[in-house]
Amino acid sequence: MDTITNAPHPLRSAVRGRVLLPGDAGFDVAGRAWNLAVEQSPAAVVEAADANDVVALVRYARSAGLSIAVQPNGHGATGRADGAIVLRTGRLDTVEIDPDTRRARIGAGVPSGRLQAAAAPYGLTGLPGSSPVVSVTGVALGGGLSWFGRAYGWVSDAVTAFDVVDAEARHRRVTAETDPDLFWALRGGGGDFAIVTALELALHPAPCLFGGRMLWAAAHARDVLGAFRRITATAPDELTVWVDLLHFPGADPTVALDVTYLGEESGARDLLAPLDVLPPPVSDSRRIMPVTELGGITAEPTDPSPGVSRAELLTRLDDDAAEALLADPIAPLLSVQLRHLGGALARASDSPHGPLTEPYALYLFGVPTDPAAVTARQRDLAGALPVSGRKPVTFLNRDETVADAFTPAVLDRLRAVKRRHDPDALVRSNFPVAG
Template sequence: MNELKSVVRGQVWLPGDPGFHAARRPWNLAVQQPVAAVVEVADAEDVVALVKHARAAGMTVTTQPNGHGATGRTDGAILLRTRRLDTLEISPATRRARVGAGVASGRVQAAAAPLGLTGLPGSSPIVSVTGVALGGGLSWFGRAHGWVADNVTAFDVVDAEGHQRHVTAGSDPDLFWALRGGGGDLVVVTALELALHPAPRLYGGRVLWAGEYAAPVVDVFRQITATAPDELTVWLDLLHFPGGDPMVAVDATYLGGEDEARRLLAPLGRLPKPLSDSRKVMSVAELGSITAEPVAPSAGSSWGELLTGLDDDAAKTLLAEPIAPLLSVQVRHLGGAFTRPSDSPHGPLTEPYAIYMFGIPADPDTALSITDRQLSLAGSLPVSGRKPFTFLSPGENVSDAFSAEVVIRLRDIKRRRDPRPVFCGNFPVAD
């Protein structure tokens, strides 16, 4: 493996090197990530050199900017870090951004905001745009503009033979389709082109109550989401942090003015006095402040599902027992543009809600109780049987996200484009 250090110009860590363990560490510290080497490439040419080397050596390459979504299926692989692929170019005239594979969502938002534009950011500003797009991508503004992947217009990639290619719907329809949500198992994406959208005004924030008011908050959440326009996104959060009391929150963003946002969210004002209310006119660069997710690696155990509805019975089930040992149970309102035709592996997202359950597995017993609570809650709610790719957890596979026909098509593309294989994604399509 020492020859790797002469193959690429970027940084290489081998077992035994100082910093190797830190370099291979995934974002989720509960995931073990055994690898043969870690390479932080300097540029796209470095990716070419690395892929050709791996191909000749009979090794696999798994790509991660900073380890979000890691599943530990990396034994013997070369872990490719793309953080230094940090190109960001925005064209206000065409409302397009060229985004390097290492660029985080928050950086795109910070650059687009002064131009009155926005990308499609999720809840965390530190997740890479490329990683989210390869998994389809649920955004704050997905109700208005669909999957993040629907808004990708081109990919710059290195294929399994080490060739750099520019992939569009016209140049390679099969691969373009697969990359818009089918995962990172087919090529290395070095950059993508993303459509931006006008966002001259934005109103948003979190309203937080004591947990004793969870039932009326859930009722109001259902009332608001029943008639919400596509520009309004509302999420419900059941929260219980260690050492604290249960709480319930409503997170919201509205692509429009404050007066109209307050009118649409007026039912919240009829609830008991909240513990806090951070709603305000804000920049699209401030979206990460709403949920204030961690910005440093930590251990976590998550489980997600899509809900076919949130009727009275489902609402009662959601609140029937405390969420502990979970820290959070989040219900996201979907609908809107998610339901429209999508030439992507996911296709239209017709389920009206998604649920995401999260806990911290501090020890094996806690880890087991977290999993039991997640599966018990999911099993008692009206789930559809599929889930967004980015909601997949270690132990699941692409069949949990896609229809059988889509899995067959993805596997056929994998066999034709990467038969050896050279690439191994977090969720390999061949599983």
Template sequence: MLNIHFPGDEGFEQATRPWNLAVHQPVRAVAEAHDADDVAAAVKLAREAGLAIAAQPSGHGASGDVEGAILLRTRGLSTLEIDPAARVARVGAGVAWGQVQAAAGAHGLTGLPGSSPVVTVTGYTLGGGLSWFSRAHGWASSSVRSFDIVDAEGRSSTVTRDDELFWALRGGGGDFALVTAIEFDLHPAPDLYGGRVLWPAERAPEVLEAFKEITATAPDELTLWFELLQFPGAPPFVAVDSTYLGQDASRLLAPLDRIGGTLSDTRGRMPIAALGDITGEPTDPGPGASKAQLIGDLDGILERLMPIDPLISVQIRHLGGALARPSDSAAGQLDDPYLLYLFGLPGVEERQQEIIDGGRRPYTFLSRGESAADAFPAETLERLRDIKRRHDPDGLFRSNYPVLGGN
């Protein structure tokens, strides 16, 4: 049964909180759904009240653009089914990636998760989903077989490849329908090698050169992230995080071993379910400010980035591989070989803006003050807007970054 919370109710403020506690969500009500019928009831309630509805399983990626809307929590949609023979998973809108990886990993299979085990599959996939394994297998959205949805009229259906919504939902965000479940392909992963190598920050020039050397010829099964880290009360560090879909990447990562002063090295064979341990991201909500940009080369990048204070982390992700190939989804093709991602506590926005010089960023990396127009090429954005106008003409659904917003 659909549970509704209104301002003034006990626990209302807690129910509105997103993952990023720096974001305020001035919603009219919070609805907690436990199945697809509850989601349909929430849509009908919103229509009758003349309000928009915004779905947030866990609140990751919230922009705060929900004023006057009904906030729909879908954590209760917890279906998780693995068919190891068919290599297919079916998950409800409240299921997190850590749950999927634990279940799939038991069969030598993997989904296409990012760095955090607590991010939900649905929200991540609707934004495209940039995975540790995207160089080998593309966007997480590229592996989707079908979406179970509730449309703007409150009707339930299954969207497959022959429906134009299928294209839009694979990377275009949650602006077109409320997704209650996703079915997607799993990929063979009998072996996984990965971990983090950490050095003092003064080794950053050597580490970056090794990173560039490795990524220049890396096979698609190997993914590297270069990181500058400045934790409160600690000296600055530089790190390289890596994953390899295979038994051993020691030979491929040999340039890292030529760098002296290593503080720690966690590389080795690891279970699929432990993927989130590589970066050790927080698993509880907290305040933050982020900014991202696709970049074409790394010339002069350290001069722009260092010292990183007052930022906490600066990450350069190696892209390419399957991401650089044509994609029949809204997520599209990424021509740039790297992604720059900046994170810090609120108050670092001016420093972030000094580093970021414009350009495109993936939809799932948009931050407050940005819009869908910053993520998609003009032709893709116009197609998404056309689908939005036809499938949700009254603007009932409001994603974190609406496609009709911005320029």
């Protein structure tokens, strides 16, 4: 296997984009994961100039006996990129909107917020998650949960075509017609099968959006969680509600309720009526908002930072589960979030994960000042709740594998796709299907 050094190297002449090698100024920053608690030591970092650069990089990697780990900006990195070439796709950033067909064609590096900004003038929306800086392609390759998943399903369900460079350095357009198995695997099976350079996806109408966050002191958490349970028991697909137990360093613990509704404000307020009898919130940012401002609801960090996460899917949120959530303070965790699922997410999906039948997702997050204490609290809390034992790919943490997301039968099929399209494991994803 070729080892890349600081000396002049053929990789620099193989591609037109920027190449950073160990010892170069900026290499450590360029090669880091978004989660600064995850360490990775790549052999090189390449910022592809375009799809032809990806072809050239694959040819080089094959000849050098190296693998390629694709990371638009490092979200979801697990430390499995050691010794690989990290490919950054941020410069593959074209966005084309066809308002007549409600379709978008985007480069692999396009973040969610940029797609939203391009679609909004036409009264359209993609399927954005809580962060505007995560790449649409990365989310779609892992299935993808969004604010509008209850109305429209997985993010991957919206994808109609992938442009890829395969392990043989060939440009390919992958659709349900051209290669059904590869198309199926790419729509939620992770990025382990080919390097995506662009994708096409369906957009959805968003003529009116009501959303925002309400915040209370933690003393009202029981009442807020009760209202959350009543609202989600009968919520229409257009309404999405999350509840967050929060405890930031140096601040008193709080409880937040986050909401989006694809419809008029009056309809949203009727559906959210159980909140009207609660104590007055400390703040309430709910309003009619453009789809470009969804990232402000939870105001997640938009710069890399360290964290330790664990996610679970809950089979129910009954009195016992609610009591387990509230029995003790969440510290040393910063956040315990419950997302209401259901709706279109629970309906048929021709994707590796299939229907998401569990009604709630639980996301536990802490800063690793004391990693053992954080993971112990996550383990204890998850152990006290009715979890299903599986979770979406985009919610996996670095200690988990695709076996935590997929059934054995699905894993067998994904591995068969991997063997057929990349038998030498040139493409190395955050969560390899081979384990």
